[in-house]
Amino acid sequence: MIELQNDALVFRFPEVHEDAVLRIEFQRTLRIPDDDRDYPLPPGLGRFPLAHVDDFADRVPGRWREHGGVMLPMYQSEAMWLSFNSPDGYPFAVKVATGKVNAATGEPWATGLNRDPQDYLSIPRQPWLDGYCVERGIIRQFVAMPLGAGYTAEEQITGEAAHGGLQLAAYPAKAEVYERMKRRRAEIHRVVASPMVVFECAGSAASDMGLAPGGRMQQEIYEDPYKAADWELGATSRCFVHIANSLVWRQITGDNPPTVPPTAAEYQRAGLPWFRWYGEGETALPGGGRLKGLKSIFNLGKVKGDVPLPENTSVEPGHVVPLGNGVVREGSF
Amino acid sequence: MDSFGAFVRDRREALRQTDRRYSLRQVAERIGVEPSYLSKVERGEVAPPSEETIVRLARELDVLPDVLLALAGKVSSDLLDTIRKRPLLFGQLLRELRDLPDHAVLRLVREVRDGDW
CATH class of the missing domain: 1.10.260.40 (lambda repressor-like DNA-binding domains)
Structure with a gap:
């Protein structure tokens, strides 16, 4: 079951284990420059508001009602990252797609879990996802673009603007796998005597947004440390997250969308931190596949003779904070 | 306390x-x-x-x-407001839920509806 709680999606599988709880948040962030340089992780600037599509059934496109799920507002060319948190460290396999194109492999949305190439993220090992895994250790940032303009990963890969939004599916590990892990953790706990660190629009097509590949960022998608048989494939929950243009969000919900986030240059001038995450001893997925052929928004704009990004000044991130041991990836502006 | x-x-x-x-x-x-x-x-x-x-x-x-x-023996003010709006209904509901196992209570939580996609 999936519940909407304080602007987060909370997946629970009480039939599998009482600790099988996964929280997914959609973080506002600044858009990194789309200039083919590799940037560190930008901050989280707070959560996007989420609403049940059903609560505004008379004001959203018919397709959204069919899909069900939730919706959130994004400005055109605004960026986002997803944070994953399993409070008790319960393992989950999470599939993320945009426009029904898998963000780890570029393959079309499919049920079940594929290990070669791995088409899911292994939680809690993977604390967040900022974009499409275009090569080993590099992602291209998720950036909102209007569906139909040709920039989204969906349109570049499938040639169609059929779905938009973001799709998620979570599979919990089998209860016995978790119990075994918990016992091992308790043993380690006793030896080191320190607590474990838990990573922690109304009606028209113009309102519908999809995600497109933006600038390059250093982020690894980790190989699944579990065996295929460790996942409880019989238990899964999935959710369609619709993206409404922020300007239409007010018409749909009556609420103001969040303010426009700062540009990377403004953030940098304010001397605020960027982040770097070191996964210890973890293997990163090679990425690429169909995602390798994606053109970034800026590069595709050049081909089209278009200027799709309002601001794209390169920056030199000076203050980069290494993450781990409870340091939170948040900024304030 | x-x-x-x-x-x-x-x-x-x-x-x-x-x-x-x-x-x-x-x-x-x-x-x-x-x-x-x-x-x-x-x-x-x-x-x-x-x-x-x-x-x-x-x-x-x-x-x-x-x-x-x-x-701390307190109830958040937003929950109190919710109960105050329909005291009889919520009083009855909470008493009925008191002894239910967690998974049964969770069934009452509003789920995000999954549709056809």
Whole structure:
């Protein structure tokens, strides 16, 4: 079951284990420059508001009602990252797609879990996802673009603007796998005597947004440390997250969308931190596949003779904070 | 209210093992109370603080405010408002839910509807 709680999606599988709880948040962030340089992780600037599509059934496109799920507002060319948190460290396999194109492999949305190439993220090992895994250790940032303009990963890969939004599916590990892990953790706990660190629009097509590949960022998608048989494939929950243009969000919900986030240059001038995450001893997925052929928004704009990004000044991130041991990836502006 | 103070102390101390910002003094400063007061709260020598302070403390310690409020014998004002609007209905509902197992209670939570896609 999936519940909407304080602007987060909370997946629970009480039939599998009482600790099988996964929280997914959609973080506002600044858009990194789309200039083919590799940037560190930008901050989280707070959560996007989420609403049940059903609560505004008379004001959203018919397709959204069919899909069900939730919706959130994004400005055109605004960026986002997803944070994953399993409070008790319960393992989950999470599939993320945009426009029904898998963000780890570029393959079309499919049920079940594929290990070669791995088409899911292994939680809690993977604390967040900022974009499409275009090569080993590099992602291209998720950036909102209007569906139909040709920039989204969906349109570049499938040639169609059929779905938009973001799709998620979570599979919990089998209860016995978790119990075994918990016992091992308790043993380690006793030896080191320190607590474990838990990573922690109304009606028209113009309102519908999809995600497109933006600038390059250093982020690894980790190989699944579990065996295929460790996942409880019989238990899964999935959710369609619709993206409404922020300007239409007010018409749909009556609420103001969040303010426009700062540009990377403004953030940098304010001397605020960027982040770097070191996964210890973890293997990163090679990425690429169909995602390798994606053109970034800026590069595709050049081909089209278009200027799709309002601001794209390169920056030199000076203050980069290494993450781990409870340091939170948040900024304030 | 010993359980409230003990819970707060245990949680804060656990966090302090990996992050020195969770010393009594620093946590007190961040939630806007005197360290000596927070120390008394942790030892159960004074009653738990106000709802606003408990919510700030919960955020600081990364626990759900409702959990900390319940340990302090309080109910958050938004829940009270909800009950006040339909006291008979919610009174009856809560009594009926009292003995149900967690998974049965969770069935009452509003789920995000999955459609056809």
